[in-house]
Amino acid sequence: MEYTGTETVVLRAELVKACQRLMQTGFRLLTMIGTDERERTGHFILRYYFAADRTSQIALVTVRIPATDPTYPSVATIIPAASWYEREVYDLLGIQPIGHPDLRPLVLHGQRVNAYPLRRDYPLLQSLPEVRRELQEPALDEGQFIVPVGPIHAGVIEPGHFRFLVAGENVESLDAQLFYTHRGLEKRAEGMHVAEAMALVEQTCGVCSVSHALSYAQAVEAVAQIQLAPQAIWIRTLLAELERLYNHVGDVGNLCAGIGFSFGTMQGARLKEQLQQLNDDVTGHRYLRGVIVVGGVAKTFSFAEIERIRVTTMQILQEIGEITDAILSDEIVCDRFNRTGVLDAQVVEQWSVVGPAARASGVVRDVRMNFPYAGYGELEFSVPTFQTGDVMARFQQRIAEIYESGKLIDQIIRRLLELVQTGDGTPLLTPLPSLVPGSFAIGISESARGENVHFVMVGENQTIYRLRIRSASYANWPAVPYAVPGNIIPDFPLINKSFELCYACCDR
Amino acid sequence: MWKLIKKRLQTAVSTRPIEEVLTSQPPRIEQGRLSCEDDLLVRFNHLAATVFGGSLHVRHVDTGSCNACEWELNALLNPVYDVSRMRIEFVASPRHADVLAVTGGVTRNLLEALRMTYEATAWPKAVVAIGGCAIGDGLIGKTYAQEGGIAPFVPIHVKVPGCPPRPQEILAGFLHAMECLTHGVEQSGS
Numbered sequence: 001m002e003y004t005g006t007e008t009v010v011l012r013a014e015l016v017k018a019c020q021r022l023m024q025t026g027f028r029l030l031t032m033i034g035t036d037e038r039e040r041t042g043h044f045i046l047r048y049y050f051a052a053d054r055t056s057q058i059a060l061v062t063v064r065i066p067a068t069d070p071t072y073p074s075v076a077t078i079i080p081a082a083s084w085y086e087r088e089v090y091d092l093l094g095i096q097p098i099g100h101p102d103l104r105p106l107v108l109h110g111q112r113v114n115a116y117p118l119r120r121d122y123p124l125l126q127s128l129p130e131v132r133r134e135l136q137e138p139a140l141d142e143g144q145f146i147v148p149v150g151p152i153h154a155g156v157i158e159p160g161h162f163r164f165l166v167a168g169e170n171v172e173s174l175d176a177q178l179f180y181t182h183r184g185l186e187k188r189a190e191g192m193h194v195a196e197a198m199a200l201v202e203q204t205c206g207v208c209s210v211s212h213a214l215s216y217a218q219a220v221e222a223v224a225q226i227q228l229a230p231q232a233i234w235i236r237t238l239l240a241e242l243e244r245l246y247n248h249v250g251d252v253g254n255l256c257a258g259i260g261f262s263f264g265t266m267q268g269a270r271l272k273e274q275l276q277q278l279n280d281d282v283t284g285h286r287y288l289r290g291v292i293v294v295g296g297v298a299k300t301f302s303f304a305e306i307e308r309i310r311v312t313t314m315q316i317l318q319e320i321g322e323i324t325d326a327i328l329s330d331e332i333v334c335d336r337f338n339r340t341g342v343l344d345a346q347v348v349e350q351w352s353v354v355g356p357a358a359r360a361s362g363v364v365r366d367v368r369m370n371f372p373y374a375g376y377g378e379l380e381f382s383v384p385t386f387q388t389g390d391v392m393a394r395f396q397q398r399i400a401e402i403y404e405s406g407k408l409i410d411q412i413i414r415r416l417l418e419l420v421q422t423g424d425g426t427p428l429l430t431p432l433p434s435l436v437p438g439s440f441a442i443g444i445s446e447s448a449r450g451e452n453v454h455f456v457m458v459g460e461n462q463t464i465y466r467l468r469i470r471s472a473s474y475a476n477w478p479a480v481p482y483a484v485p486g487n488i489i490p491d492f493p494l495i496n497k498s499f500e501l502c503y504a505c506c507d508r
Numbered sequence: 509m510w511k512l513i514k515k516r517l518q519t520a521v522s523t524r525p526i527e528e529v530l531t532s533q534p535p536r537i538e539q540g541r542l543s544c545e546d547d548l549l550v551r552f553n554h555l556a557a558t559v560f561g562g563s564l565h566v567r568h569v570d571t572g573s574c575n576a577c578e579w580e581l582n583a584l585l586n587p588v589y590d591v592s593r594m595r596i597e598f599v600a601s602p603r604h605a606d607v608l609a610v611t612g613g614v615t616r617n618l619l620e621a622l623r624m625t626y627e628a629t630a631w632p633k634a635v636v637a638i639g640g641c642a643i644g645d646g647l648i649g650k651t652y653a654q655e656g657g658i659a660p661f662v663p664i665h666v667k668v669p670g671c672p673p674r675p676q677e678i679l680a681g682f683l684h685a686m687e688c689l690t691h692g693v694e695q696s697g698s
Binding site for chain 2: 108109117122123124125126127128130131133151152154155156157158159179180181182183184185187188199200203204205206207209263266267269270272273274276280286287289322323325326327329330502503504505
């Protein structure tokens with residue numbers, strides 16, 4: 001599926017007004033990409049992508065920034081969701097948003113150094129100077145304390161640093177410092193062959209590998225304008241649903257771990273392990289890596305494998321019903337889940353929150369439905385939503401989505417069986433034509449956490465000129481601190497787990 | 509409550525036999541008992557009983573991994589692998605740890621955390637590098653923001669390759685780390 005949409009090139013002075021106009025007509029910020037195209041056009045270029053969920057439209061606002069004066073008026077003043085993108089562009093490309101409400105370093109920790117690694121003339125291997133952290137004495141009222149947590153946490157989880165401002169038991173505000181695992185993946189991808197970079201893209205995140213691979217493949221395929229074999233499309237769709245299923249089933253367990261409810265934790269972990277062993281059996285990788293390639297898929301499924309998928313998912317769906325029934329019949333669980341970590345629908349709109357977190361706050365937003373890709377356009381499914389926006393809503397959201405996934409897998413398997421039976425003989429891989437340097441496209445897919453958006457611009461000889469990975473976690477992290485105030489610190493792990501955001505695919 | 513008990517009673521045991529988890533070859537049945545060529549289980553129990561008074565405490569350090577290795581470490585705690593029955597425990601503080609399980613290729617933002625965690629770990633200590641990124645042959649490797657391996661900063665005792673390695677492989681890595689530690693323990697006499 002192609003999302004060319006409408007492109008508007010605006011002057012710097014008109015940027016804010018152009019974005020505001022789009023926001024008033026039902027669009028939301030999808031992603032923003034800064035590119036250093038000085039060697040091609042003599043400019044830095046910023047691309048603001050907007051999406052209108054109801055009308056399935058994509059709009060692009062492009063602004064050229066002269067190399068001699070890399071500044072522009074900040075859009076974050078009117079669209080909070082643009083805040084992180086603009087801070088990141090300032091850190092990595094040195095383009096300064098004027099009037100930005102919070103210009104602390106985001107991606108590169110510590111003191112600002114006058115080095116911008118995503119500029120084309122910055123060598124990939126040149127290390128930045130070591131981080132020098134300076135702690136500032138916070139201004140506190142009487143009775144207030146700061147509780148710092150992380151980056152190395154007590155459990156086996158990813159690194160992030162949280163500073164809770166507390167008065168008594170209640171959290172008054174939360175400041176989350178992320179990007180500890182910023183690996184420079186996008187810079188690494190520059191100059192790589194578009195097909196070879198797939199392995200790199202899959203390493204963006206462990207548990208959204210399929211979704212990232214899909215987004216990336218779709219972006220490259222949109223540039224190349226190629227059609228895929230039907231069998232390849234259905235295998236991709238099946239993988240995407242298998243990924244959602246094992247993530248959501250695991251999350252049911254993880255949420256119970258957040259309150260130390262071991263029955264739910266262990267049952268969830270057991271079912272997740274079963275699903276991961278299924279993944280391993282049918283694809284050779286517990287996280288489903290290596291099957292999706294640019295132009296199609298690397299393998300097809302045999303009858304035996306399809307049957308294995310069908311039987312296992314059916315059994316899991318039946319068990320998850322019994323388990324969640326038992327979990328929700330527990331009074332203590334309900335007491336901890338209800339009214340904890342409420343995320344307002346207004347925050348969802350302001351910060352362009354995506355995925356189950358948005359849907360649990362009553363906002364219908366699912367790219368499978370709004371911008372159908374792979375085989376989703378031909379499948380029947382509904383997008384469940386909940387209204388309360390608390391941990392309970394996000395828990396039930398996942399359960400509801402597990403059942404939808406089950407229905408989808410059933411339909412996909414039927415389609416796939418037809419194709420495998422007739423054996424139409426079309427190759428699973430469509431060869432890539434020669435790509436025009438400078439052409440670009442975005443690819444979107446819905447992971448278990450929300451939509452992943454990949455922007456790919458191709459350079460000479462089928463290589464990547466610029467890759468920008470905007471994961472669902474990147475969109476949702478800025479909204480998490482809004483769900484915390486008013487809760488107690490011991491509830492934070494639970495709230496955090498209910499969003500279930502990755503750090504790795506946010507930080508890249 | 510009744511539903512919970514009912515489900516618990518209905519759920520069949522999903523825990524794999526230790527023999528099956530610890531060995532690559534499938535166990536045989538000999539004289540009515542499970543038996544393996546390389547009896548890792550016996551070695552494991554022997555080591556655990558002599559080296560650390562019967563337990564191994566592991567502290568995990570993420571230095572910039574993609575989250576897959578973390579989930580495989582977490583999978584060790586699920587009912588299928590259930591490493592706590594082998595007296596392996598993930599602890600909250602490096603001061604309680606015998607082994608550091610390091611994942612990821614040391615990003616700039618986490619270098620300080622890795623150093624501090626290593627220094628805070630009591631001697632004798634062993635470092636298990638989990639996954640290609642930590643070992644130093646990861647796909648991302650050295651970039652402006654990442655060093656591409658933990659070797660220049662902490663000594664690696666055991667390497668567990670894979671992207672990510674399977675839980676069984678990580679478990680075998682812990683076993684080898686115990687063997688590495690035997691020497692240090694004998695020296696310090698603790």
